[in-house]
Amino acid sequence: xxxxxxxxxxxxxxxxxxxxxxxxxVLQQGYVDGVHRAGGRAVVLPPDDTDADVLARLDGLLLPxxxxxxxxxxxxxxxxxxxxxxxxRDAGELLLLDAALAAGLPVLGVCRGLQLLALxxxxxxxxxxxxxxxxxxxxxxxxxFGEHPVHLVPGSRAAAVYxxxxxxxxxxxxxxxxxxxxxxxxxxxxxxxxxAEDPSLPFVLGVQWHPEVSGDPELFAAFVAACAAxxxxxxxxx
Numbered sequence: 001x002x003x004x005x006x007x008x009x010x011x012x013x014x015x016x017x018x019x020x021x022x023x024x025x026v027l028q029q030g031y032v033d034g035v036h037r038a039g040g041r042a043v044v045l046p047p048d049d050t051d052a053d054v055l056a057r058l059d060g061l062l063l064p065x066x067x068x069x070x071x072x073x074x075x076x077x078x079x080x081x082x083x084x085x086x087x088x089r090d091a092g093e094l095l096l097l098d099a100a101l102a103a104g105l106p107v108l109g110v111c112r113g114l115q116l117l118a119l120x121x122x123x124x125x126x127x128x129x130x131x132x133x134x135x136x137x138x139x140x141x142x143x144x145f146g147e148h149p150v151h152l153v154p155g156s157r158a159a160a161v162y163x164x165x166x167x168x169x170x171x172x173x174x175x176x177x178x179x180x181x182x183x184x185x186x187x188x189x190x191x192x193x194x195x196a197e198d199p200s201l202p203f204v205l206g207v208q209w210h211p212e213v214s215g216d217p218e219l220f221a222a223f224v225a226a227c228a229a230x231x232x233x234x235x236x237x238x
């Protein structure tokens with residue numbers, strides 16, 4: 001049986017390697033490793049807002065973490081601490097996400113990916129958590145990860161992976177305010193949304209933490225298994 005093919009959205013940034021110091025398409029290796037170790041075949045997708053036709057060749061979509069989404073996407077003015085928008089990335093990833101949801105493709109959102117899911121389901125975001133919760137433990141410093149417990153709803157997909165309580169890493173200053181039609185299935189002790197999903201679809205789950213950094217195999221295994229089931233379903237229908 002061939003491995004499920006999983007598209008991972010990437011982004012454009014300045015990068016330096018070997019003789020090069022130039023614009024590049026980049027993605028943390030941890031996402032590729034997580035998919036590979038769970039038995040999937042990772043395909044990196046650079047920003048592209050022309051169409052979502054590539055999804056016809058994929059068995060799943062992974063939306064990784066990264067810079068803040070343009071608040072204009074959810075009708076808000078930009079906060080002083082919000083990143084400069086990456087219009088190409090926002091447009092390309094939302095195009096892929098909307099099409100993946102319409103097709104019933106398995107979707108895993110990580111950090112920013114969870115926030116994109118909330119927007120796709122009609123929700124909104126908090127732009128700067130310290131203003132809301134009164135502390136910065138969700139992002140202690142740039143490049144420094146925090147750690148805290150998360151409580152997961154019994155019977156949810158997230159709880160099926162982790163149990164009803166787990167400890168996660170944390171590096172985000174924004175979070176879901178209104179999940180729209182998504183079901184919130186995980187929160188931190190301070191009430192911040194940490195997981196949300198769509199139980200009406202085979203696998204649509206977003207988490208606010210970073211399994212690609214912690215080397216967490218359980219979440220990647222559950223996602224790749226859902227993608228493999230999708231691949232078998234497609235093969236049977238052909």
